[in-house]
Amino acid sequence: MSDSSAIRLAGVGKRYTKYEDAPALVNTTRQLLRGHRRSQLWALRGIDLDVAAGECLGVIGRNGSGKSTLLQLLCGVTAPSEGRVRVRGRVAPLISVGVGFHPELTGRENIYVNAAILGLRRQEIDNKVDEIVDFAGIADFIDTPVKFYSSGMFVRLGFSVAIQVEPEVLLVDEVLAVGDLAFQMKCFERMRAIREQGVTIAFVTHNLTIVRNLCDRVVVLDHGNKAFDGAPDAAVTRFHELLAEVREPEGSDIGWAVHKAGVATIEVEGLYADGARTQSLRADNSVVARLVVRALADLRDAYVGVAVHAADGTLVYSEPDLATTLPALTTNGTLTIDVRMQPTLPTGTYALSAGLYQRPTGPGKAIQLAVTPALSFHVVGRPMVQGTADLGANFQLVDGQSTSVR
Amino acid sequence: MSVVLDLDGPRTTVRRLAQQAWEARELIAILARREFFARYRRATLGVVWAIALPLLQAVVLAVIFTRVARLPLPGNAFVFVFSGMAAWAFFSAALSAASTAIVDNSQLSSKIYFPRVALPLVAVASNTFVAVVNIVIVLIAVYTSGVDPTVNVLLLLPGLALLIALTAATSALFAALHVYFRDMRYLVQAGLLLSFYLTPVFYPLSRAPGALDVIVRLNPMTGVIELYRAATVGADAHYGIAVAISVAWTLVIGATATRMYANFDRVFADLL
Numbered sequence: 001m002s003d004s005s006a007i008r009l010a011g012v013g014k015r016y017t018k019y020e021d022a023p024a025l026v027n028t029t030r031q032l033l034r035g036h037r038r039s040q041l042w043a044l045r046g047i048d049l050d051v052a053a054g055e056c057l058g059v060i061g062r063n064g065s066g067k068s069t070l071l072q073l074l075c076g077v078t079a080p081s082e083g084r085v086r087v088r089g090r091v092a093p094l095i096s097v098g099v100g101f102h103p104e105l106t107g108r109e110n111i112y113v114n115a116a117i118l119g120l121r122r123q124e125i126d127n128k129v130d131e132i133v134d135f136a137g138i139a140d141f142i143d144t145p146v147k148f149y150s151s152g153m154f155v156r157l158g159f160s161v162a163i164q165v166e167p168e169v170l171l172v173d174e175v176l177a178v179g180d181l182a183f184q185m186k187c188f189e190r191m192r193a194i195r196e197q198g199v200t201i202a203f204v205t206h207n208l209t210i211v212r213n214l215c216d217r218v219v220v221l222d223h224g225n226k227a228f229d230g231a232p233d234a235a236v237t238r239f240h241e242l243l244a245e246v247r248e249p250e251g252s253d254i255g256w257a258v259h260k261a262g263v264a265t266i267e268v269e270g271l272y273a274d275g276a277r278t279q280s281l282r283a284d285n286s287v288v289a290r291l292v293v294r295a296l297a298d299l300r301d302a303y304v305g306v307a308v309h310a311a312d313g314t315l316v317y318s319e320p321d322l323a324t325t326l327p328a329l330t331t332n333g334t335l336t337i338d339v340r341m342q343p344t345l346p347t348g349t350y351a352l353s354a355g356l357y358q359r360p361t362g363p364g365k366a367i368q369l370a371v372t373p374a375l376s377f378h379v380v381g382r383p384m385v386q387g388t389a390d391l392g393a394n395f396q397l398v399d400g401q402s403t404s405v406r
Numbered sequence: 407m408s409v410v411l412d413l414d415g416p417r418t419t420v421r422r423l424a425q426q427a428w429e430a431r432e433l434i435a436i437l438a439r440r441e442f443f444a445r446y447r448r449a450t451l452g453v454v455w456a457i458a459l460p461l462l463q464a465v466v467l468a469v470i471f472t473r474v475a476r477l478p479l480p481g482n483a484f485v486f487v488f489s490g491m492a493a494w495a496f497f498s499a500a501l502s503a504a505s506t507a508i509v510d511n512s513q514l515s516s517k518i519y520f521p522r523v524a525l526p527l528v529a530v531a532s533n534t535f536v537a538v539v540n541i542v543i544v545l546i547a548v549y550t551s552g553v554d555p556t557v558n559v560l561l562l563l564p565g566l567a568l569l570i571a572l573t574a575a576t577s578a579l580f581a582a583l584h585v586y587f588r589d590m591r592y593l594v595q596a597g598l599l600l601s602f603y604l605t606p607v608f609y610p611l612s613r614a615p616g617a618l619d620v621i622v623r624l625n626p627m628t629g630v631i632e633l634y635r636a637a638t639v640g641a642d643a644h645y646g647i648a649v650a651i652s653v654a655w656t657l658v659i660g661a662t663a664t665r666m667y668a669n670f671d672r673v674f675a676d677l678l
Contacts (some may be wrong), residue, residue, distance in 0.1 A: 014674060032490040072675065076519035077417040079672035087411040099517045102440055109440070116436040117518060147445075 005088075006169055006200035007051035007074060012083035013224075014069050014235060031070045042226045043069040047083070051217075052166075054198040058211040058232065060239050061221035065205045068173070070221070075171050088201070089168025092118055094159070103147035107138060107157055110146055114161045128164045135190075136160035137183075156183055163190055169200045188214075208236050208311040212349070233376075234350065236311055240351040240374035243313070261369050264295045264329075266304065266356040268375045269336070281343045283381045283390060290338040291354050291372075293331035301359040302326045302369065306339055309351045309374065316350065316388055320357065344390040347381040416673040423668055426521040434524050439493070445532075451663035452592035460539045463495065464488055471608075479609055482551045486546070489634040491567070492540035492608035496533060496625060497573050498598050504529035504577030505594045508585055510677035522671050523663075526581035530574045541566060542566050548638050563635035568652060572626055574659035582666045585674050594655030606631055611642040623648065 044066040051057050072078045073085050075093040097383055100117045101110045111132055117127045133142050136156040138149075148375075178190050191214060195201055201213060211218055211232055218235035220228035220242065228238040255329060269290040270277045281287050292306060305320030326335055339354075351374035358367040381390060418426075446452045462489035464484075506524040508515060515522060541562055545639040547554050551662045584590035604618060607628045622628060627650025632645035642648070 041522075072414075074411075076411045076413065076672070077516060077675045079413045081415075084414040086413075093413065093518055100514050102444050104444045109443075113436055113440050116433045117514070117520065119520075122432055122436070305536065317471060 004051040005050050005068070006055070007057075007088075007202065008050065008084075008086045009047050009049040009073075010051075012044060012047040012073065012080045012085055013042055014073060015081040016041050016064075035142070037099045040128065040174075042220075044073075044222050047226055049219065049226070049229070051199050051200060053088070055217060056195050056201040056215045057203065058218040059202065059204045060206070060208065060211060060218060060222060060235065061227075062242065065221040066224040067221055071173055071202070073170055074169075078102055086299050087169055090119060090165070090167040091169045091171060091320075092162055092167030094162045094170060094172040099158075101146050101154070101158065104145050106140040106145055107136075109129070109132070109148070110157070111161055114158065115165065118162060118165045121167060132157075132160045132164050135164070135186075141150060152183070157220055159183075159187060163187075163194070167199060169202070170194060170200050173204045178204070186338040206313065208239070208313065212236065212311065236349065237351070237374070237376040239374060240309065240353075241251055241372065243303070260358075260369060262355055263297050263358070263369045264293055264302070265300050266291060266293050266354055266370045266372050268352060268354055268372050269391060271297050271352070271375070271377055279375075279377045281348075281377055283344050283379055283385075285364075286340055286342050289339045289341065289352060291339060293326065293337065293356055295333045296333055297331055299333070299358075299369075300330040301361075302329075303357055303359070304337055304339075305355045306341075307353050308345075309353070311349045311351075314388060316345065319371075320355075325359070343377075343379050344392060345379045346385045346387055348388055349375045349376055349378050384385035410584040412620060413672065416670065418668050418671055420668050421519065423664065426462050427527075430521050433520060434527050437524070438612060440534060441528060441532035442618045457539050458535055460492075460495065464543050465490070468547075477608070479608075482547075485547045485551050486635070486639045487608050488547060489544050489638040490546050490605070490631045492537070493569050493630050493634050494585060494602065494605060494607050495540060496528065496537035497630075498556070498567060498602070499618075500530045500533040500573045501580070502594060502598060503576055504573075504581035506584055506591050506629045506671075508581045508674055509588070509678065516675045519672075521667070522674050523578050523635060525579040527574055528575050529544055530570065532564055534570060537566060537569065538677075541615065544634070544638060547659065561633055561637035564655070565630060565637060566670065568633060568649070568656065569630045572630060572656045572659070574657050575663055576626075579659055579663040579666065581675075582663065582670060585670075585677050600613055601625065610635075611645070611648065615669075624651060626652050626659075628652065629655075 028354075045314045045359075050195060059067050066137055068316050069078075071093070073080055074087060075091055076087075078083075102113065102367060108129065111129055112122070112125055114303070115128070115132075116122070120128070135137050136153075136159070138157060141149065141153065147155070149157070156277045182323050189208075192200070195214065201214075203211070205211060215232050216386050218228070218232045219226055219240050220235050222242050227242060228235050243265070267296055271279060272288045272290065273281055273285055289306065291306075293299075293302070293304070296368070300337065303321050305318065307318035309314045322338075326337075328337065353372050353374045355371045442451070442456075445454055449455055451458070467487050467521040468484040471477065471479070471487050477483060502527040507529045508522055511525050515525065544562065546558070548559065580590055580594055603623055604621050606614060606622060609615075611628065613621065613633060629645075632641045632648045634647055635641040
């Protein structure tokens with residue numbers, strides 16, 4: 001283990017046994033009679049990871065990609081089935097805000113319990129208790145049983161304890177998504193400060209904005225494997241690609257469309273502004289997305305649609321071009337479609353994807369033939385505009401009266 | 407900054423395990439305090455109940471064994487029965503709470519690591535107050551009931567130590583087994599129910615019922631109760647053997663539990 005690494009994983013895998021929902025006795029008997037072993041599932045496999053001391057690592061991935069298992073391994077709750085996990089320094093998992101809080105005990109009593117669980121000595125807790133109460137901002141309620149707390153107060157107290165443990169390695173799991181906005185900002189600022197103190201942070205989250213703003217490096221997990229490891233922006237792009245790659249099984253129902261593979265493909269060939277290919281757009285300048293459709297079999301009654309997602313995965317905009325039916329194609333025929341759009345968006349990174357659909361022959365749902373992997377692009381929005389959309393407000397003074405102060 | 411976590415499989419060395427358990431002693435104390443005080447928190451009389459209940463039990467036993475059922479017991483009948491009951495009540499209460507401790511605290515133990523053996527130990531520790539109250543009642547009974555107190559009273563100390571050690575070892579073992587076999591909870595209840603009668607609480611060891619004599623003599627709790635008796639009304643002539651058997655049980659159960667935790671401590675969370 002080199003001196004600089006705080007976390008090192010070598011060939012780490014974690015296997016779980018699937019349990020069927022039957023009493024253990026039934027399962028065991030069945031197993032003995034049939035002589036077969038329980039089916040097993042690798043939640044993580046072949047993970048190599050080296051995090052330097054002071055680095056802030058983000059971990060993103062879809063649900064079930066192994067993120068939580070990774071965190072559990074890092075805080076030692078569970079052991080790897082293969083490979084080796086090594087962590088240096090005191091670990092504080094922020095996974096578990098308020099774990100061990102007893103509803104009947106007061107806030108102050110719970111501070112002692114929670115801090116002891118996180119590994120503080122009684123003496124250390126005595127020294128920190130005022131700071132914890134202060135940060136949580138619940139001094140008036142500190143001697144009230146926590147069951148009378150609002151959920152916000154509960155979380156604030158839990159977060160305050162965890163953050164005062166002064167860990168060398170901090171593991172965070174989605175906890176910043178709680179509490180009111182003011183407290184979230186406070187937590188976020190505290191996380192930054194902690195990072196600046198040289199604490200190693202591993203961050204598991206769905207919030208891609210936080211990943212971009214806080215992390216030095218991001219790992220993307222997919223089906224228990226490491227799909228990407230590198231710069232946050234590139235990781236987010238890779239994550240969007242993975243999201244777009246989710247292919248529903250043929251004939252499955254995805255709500256408004258039925259999926260059917262093998263008829264055609266579609267890709268976003270590129271984005272063009274002022275005739276030049278670019279991925280950096282300005283809100284006041286229109287952009288053209290060039291889509292290329294290729295038929296793998298005979299293609300009729302098809303139309304396209306586009307969608308734009310924000311970095312945190314929110315759908316910003318989507319629209320199918322129902323008015324235009326594409327010309328029929330035979331196998332290997334191609335079509336190029338230009339989609340002109342006005343990227344009136346606030347500054348940020350977005351992902352563009354396109355889909356190819358076929359009109360149903362009778363009444364029924366449209367058939368999804370293909371979707372593109374997401375193409376990420378950056379928008380420089382109008383100054384001071386924030387939010388998910390730029391509605392182009394036009395402020396106009398209609399009537400006014402000046403009053404003078406005597 | 408030292409390596410605090412180095413895992414390449416579920417197994418832990420016994421040495422490392424012992425070290426971690428020792429480091430967790432403050433945590434165990436704080437959690438046991440939490441458990442104890444939370445239990446009486448909303449009651450108007452609060453912690454008074456922790457004294458009142460054992461006292462009530464003693465009074466009931468005193469009435470039954472000195473006024474209602476006059477059993478031919480050696481020495482003062484109440485002191486005889488209560489010195490057995492004092493040990494048994496703690497064993498029974500602590501074991502039934504502690505043998506499910508790891509599963510009952512899954513909300514805690516699936517989120518954060520600390521040596522899992524802490525959980526049954528916390529449950530045992532939070533019950534020790536009752537064991538101490540019971541010892542005090544035994545002492546009061548000895549000094550007020552006309553039994554001639556001797557220096558043997560001091561045997562209550564090793565008695566209490568052996569009782570706590572045996573209870574802790576058994577609890578740790580059952581708590582670990584309970585993660586794998588959830589039937590443990592009910593087996594422990596059934597076992598306690600049966601073994602109450604197979605423990606010489608309200609009969610002397612010398613008068614253990616015929617065929618069951620061997621079982622009573624091999625019962626791990628027998629030695630503890632004999633120590634309590636030796637301190638008060640006087641024990642069976644060969645109580646030394648019973649104590650040795652109890653000590654042996656404690657060591658065997660403790661060693662088995664240690665092995666279990668060394669193998670499974672880090673993977674209990676997978677089954678919670």
